Amino acid sequence: MKDFSINRRQFLQFTAAGVAAAALPFSTIQAETSQKNARIVILGCGLAGLAAAHRLRRQLPNAQITMVDGKWEHNYQPGYTLVATGVWRDTNMVKANNDKLIPKGVRWIQEAAAEIQPDAQMVITHSGNKLPYDYLIVATGLRLAYDEIEGLDILSFGQNGLASVYHSPETAMASWHAMDAFRKKGGRAIMTLAPTDMKCAGAPLKMTFMLADRIRQAGTAGASQVDFFAPKTTIFSVKPVADKVLALWKTLEVAPQVHYHHQLVGVDMDKQTAYFRQPETGEQSSEHYDFIHIVPPMYAPDVVFKNSDLANANGWLNVHSETLQHSKYPNIFGLGDVNGTVRGKTAATVKKSTPVVVHNLIRTMNGQAPDALFDGYTSCPLLVREGEAMLVEFNGKGDLTPTIPLVNPLQPSYFAWYLEEVMLKPAYMTVLRGRA
Ligand SMILES: Cc1cc2nc3c(=O)[nH]c(=O)nc-3n(C[C@H](O)[C@H](O)[C@H](O)COP(=O)(O)OP(=O)(O)OC[C@H]3O[C@@H](n4cnc5c(N)ncnc54)[C@H](O)[C@@H]3O)c2cc1C
Numbered sequence: 001m002k003d004f005s006i007n008r009r010q011f012l013q014f015t016a017a018g019v020a021a022a023a024l025p026f027s028t029i030q031a032e033t034s035q036k037n038a039r040i041v042i043l044g045c046g047l048a049g050l051a052a053a054h055r056l057r058r059q060l061p062n063a064q065i066t067m068v069d070g071k072w073e074h075n076y077q078p079g080y081t082l083v084a085t086g087v088w089r090d091t092n093m094v095k096a097n098n099d100k101l102i103p104k105g106v107r108w109i110q111e112a113a114a115e116i117q118p119d120a121q122m123v124i125t126h127s128g129n130k131l132p133y134d135y136l137i138v139a140t141g142l143r144l145a146y147d148e149i150e151g152l153d154i155l156s157f158g159q160n161g162l163a164s165v166y167h168s169p170e171t172a173m174a175s176w177h178a179m180d181a182f183r184k185k186g187g188r189a190i191m192t193l194a195p196t197d198m199k200c201a202g203a204p205l206k207m208t209f210m211l212a213d214r215i216r217q218a219g220t221a222g223a224s225q226v227d228f229f230a231p232k233t234t235i236f237s238v239k240p241v242a243d244k245v246l247a248l249w250k251t252l253e254v255a256p257q258v259h260y261h262h263q264l265v266g267v268d269m270d271k272q273t274a275y276f277r278q279p280e281t282g283e284q285s286s287e288h289y290d291f292i293h294i295v296p297p298m299y300a301p302d303v304v305f306k307n308s309d310l311a312n313a314n315g316w317l318n319v320h321s322e323t324l325q326h327s328k329y330p331n332i333f334g335l336g337d338v339n340g341t342v343r344g345k346t347a348a349t350v351k352k353s354t355p356v357v358v359h360n361l362i363r364t365m366n367g368q369a370p371d372a373l374f375d376g377y378t379s380c381p382l383l384v385r386e387g388e389a390m391l392v393e394f395n396g397k398g399d400l401t402p403t404i405p406l407v408n409p410l411q412p413s414y415f416a417w418y419l420e421e422v423m424l425k426p427a428y429m430t431v432l433r434g435r436a
Pocket of ligand 1: 199338
């Protein structure tokens with residue numbers, strides 16, 4: 001493949017063009033409108049729910065739109081990786097309040113949805129509040145099942161080498177403290193993967209690259225070992241990306257050793273021991289660690305998984321993979337991490353799929369068949385060392401689909417690092433406000 005990568009000097013020459021390209025709204029989907037007065041309920045005030053609410057507010061001026069979410073704080077989750085690896089030292093950079101983000105004219109019920117009754121077109125909240133709807137958007141994100149890792153107390157992150165980038169801003173910061181303490185002395189680091197689908201499946205790889213880089217910077221490579229344990233037979237579901245990451249790992253001063261067929265099932269936090277099970281044989285093993293990065297199993301929240309008739313066989317929201325309309329209930333759409341689509345649990349997925357969902361919902365409302373199709377787009381700037389990343393973009397089939405000229409998705413560049421560190425958050429906020 002021709003090498004389109006650029007170095008820092010070349011990047012500066014292209015910055016203006018890059019910023020302009022990233023600022024352009026790339027949705028070419030026609031913005032359907034309707035004057036109808038329908039009741040629309042959106043479950044979840046995360047990126048997906050808010051992005052849909054902003055678009056619907058503009059495109060359906062007469063609709064009664066209600067958002068349901070018990071969480072007050074909104075978190076910019078892609079920033080957790082930067083916090084957990086010591087690039088950002090302030091958790092306020094990943095926090096905002098939902099009352100400032102929910103569009104004007106949209107009602108917010110500040111509690112979680114407990115049950116969905118699709119035949120009755122009703123959502124029941126935890127306090128028993130009944131919310132009838134004509135159209136429903138399920139955007140509840142996913143549940144992090146730390147409770148399935150025996151012996152783990154999530155309040156202990158940051159202590160005794162315990163880290164996890166996924167949980168919260170505070171845990172991301174605690175994880176950095178654990179990584180910082182570890183890199184000063186060195187020792188044995190254990191990195192893990194979930195046995196389920198994951199949001200930002202690149203995050204555990206970024207943590208591994210950055211840990212190795214922090215060790216190199218601290219000069220403790222000679223005293224360090226990094227082991228990466230994966231439950232299946234791959235570290236990433238897109239093969240060219242997995243192959244490239246493995247090739248890059250081999251070149252690092254502390255080259256991570258990969259162990260397949262190892263699922264993390266427990267920890268002894270005092271003895272700093274991790275317990276693994278081989279999914280195929282059930283065989284158990286234990287490994288000592290000085291630092292461990294924990295990636296929990298991930299599932300659709302119980303409101304979908306257990307308390308509705310809306311899940312597929314794997315427990316995720318059962319939507320058509322292209323229209324994102326529910327497979328059984330045409331007045332229900334899914335958006336974001338909760339969807340049972342292949343891959344696609346990223347903010348980039350939300351960016352590309354929100355216009356599809358809003359368009360198809362309004363067409364359904366107007367008695368027309370959904371005609372906008374989502375291609376399963378996902379992207380992730382994979383940090384490979386401080387100052388360099390790879391901007392990997394791919395579709396639902398796992399084909400690489402680079403969209404930015406001059407950036408080779410499999411070549412580390414300063415440009416991709418800059419995208420993650422500086423440009424991703426403004427881009428995220430643009431998506432959230434339904435403008436991208
Ligand atoms: C460490 C990390 C790094 C990441 N890096 C990247 C990256 O580099 N690039 C990228 O594109 N993406 C990245 N992502 C992924 C991205 O943040 C998510 O894909 C995105 O936030 C998904 O949006 P969502 O609205 O579906 O879910 P969320 O943003 O998680 O929001 C879900 C909302 O639903 C609410 N909810 C849950 N249950 C209920 C209920 N029962 N009733 C009502 N509301 C409910 C929750 O309180 C929450 O507010 C990263 C994520 C993490 C954690």
